[in-house]
Amino acid sequence: MTSERAAAEARNWLAGTAAPGRRWLLVAAGSQTLETAFTVMQWTGLAWVARDVLDGGRPSWQGSGVLLGGGLLAAAAAWSTARCQSVGRQRVAHALRRRLVAGLLPTAQRHAEPHPARAALATVELTDDIADYHAQTLPQRVSAPVSMTLIFVVTAVVQWPAAVILLLASMLIPLNMRLAGLFAKEGADARLAAGARLAAVVLDSFRGMPTLRNIGALGRRRTDLARAADDLNSTTIAVIRRASLSGAVMDVVITFSIAANATYVGLSLLGYVRIGAGMSLFRGLLALLICPMYFQPMRAMAAAFHSRERALAAVPAISELLVGTETGMASAERVPPPCGPVTVALDNVSFRFPGSEEPVLHGLNLTVHQGQWTAVAGPSGAGKTTLLSLIAGVRPPSGGTVQWLTSTGASSPWLGGCAWIGQQTVLLPGSIGDNIRIGRPDASLADVLHAVAAAGLADVVARLPRGLDTPLGEGGSGLSSGEARRVAIARAFLSDAGLWVLDEPTAHLDLDTEAQLIVALRNATDGRTVIVATHSPSLAHSADFLISLDEKTVREAIRV
8 A cells, every 4th residue: 555655656746847847748649630630631631542543533723732731731730749747847847847956955944965876866857757747748638539530430430340440449458558557667767777877986986986996996997887777778678679579569569450441451352351331442542541540649649658657767867865854945045044153052962874874974973153154074984074074964863953043043953054164176167257156146246356356366366367157167267275275264254144154264275375264264253153073283273162072972172
């Protein structure tokens, strides 16, 4: 019962994702129905012209007009169908990606980060699977019954025995479609798992490339990557093989139906079979021409079974990323970070990574008072970065509580509620001003200039050829590492957050640049609460308090 309920919820969730493109896809369904009607009109004209020619006469202008007019109208309807399907698909994919991005980025007040490989796979590929499903299935589901009924009625009027043959053949199609769906579901699940594995291996490889190179493990990683790619290739081929097999079964049924109709028409024209009102050349040709059209919607629906199972396989991966985020998205965008001084309180906090029994931090009690600089020191692997991630809301603690205390009360940390500066400054394509405004796009020029001055970036901006409008190259080329860190400081200052969390902000800088950056940080964070993890003695001694981490907990806290 639980699995059935989960399957029903997945189907309902999948159906709801069609809403942004539903109007366009319904228009596509109407165009598809018109295309069928105009194609019947075109084949009627063709049968008319063929009868005239075979009877030894010239094609009548009426028959030629029906043939030409039907062809042009059918082509216009087909273009309209493709256009509306494309727009509807884009709208579904765009809306779903917006929901994902809003849920994955800090504006959603999440209390944990999703796995990057899963997030990338869901955003890039799985949204397309869902959008493709709706674009392919919704118009067919609406237009197929009308189109098939239209063709069946025309066939019945022209030659009712041919309509009976179509009806008998169509009874075998649903079984084949069900088998196609079962084959597709198994293949879609395996392909999704293989895609997730490949994404994880690629992401981990890029992240750990320097380490892999240093320890001489590039060859082994290359083997792992090739194996994951081969698994994805094998599962994809298996899906194609299943689709081909189910398509072949349907082709057999359709071929036998068309052959039976052709045999009946041929024998009737030769006078060997006499059923009903008799057979004429025009009626026989028209019945044979429109017979294959009757099965086209069924073929399309059978193909849609494969896209449906791929979409259903994508639902858990996407919905899990959105759990607990969409209810708070609207309000999160209106909740600014705490702008006053923040006190950070950790009570008996512990943390362990999923699947690991060994804690990274254990029994950690700590209070960081508002308006003070607190440095966190300790050997590599002591848990400094993990501690910062708990304070910043990147991860929830496994035990205990982490709270931000402000004049308005206490709250749990949330992503985006504090300013974060790490070892690497992310600079996106655009101007230096655009990069400073990332966290606050509506900031005025005066606010940006104030942030530039607070970060000690004014001299750098003044010497750039176009000032704040100077474009930055890929990775921020044109700025030194120290200047890029100052951009990060200006960006954080512009957010007006009362809590700053800094992870090795002076790493890989020479002594002079480090000293200048420390001065810029002290100036920009005046009156704010700052927690900084560092190996730098200079940065540690510039703090008000120094916390030493060792043996997975706070060893000592001293005033500097």
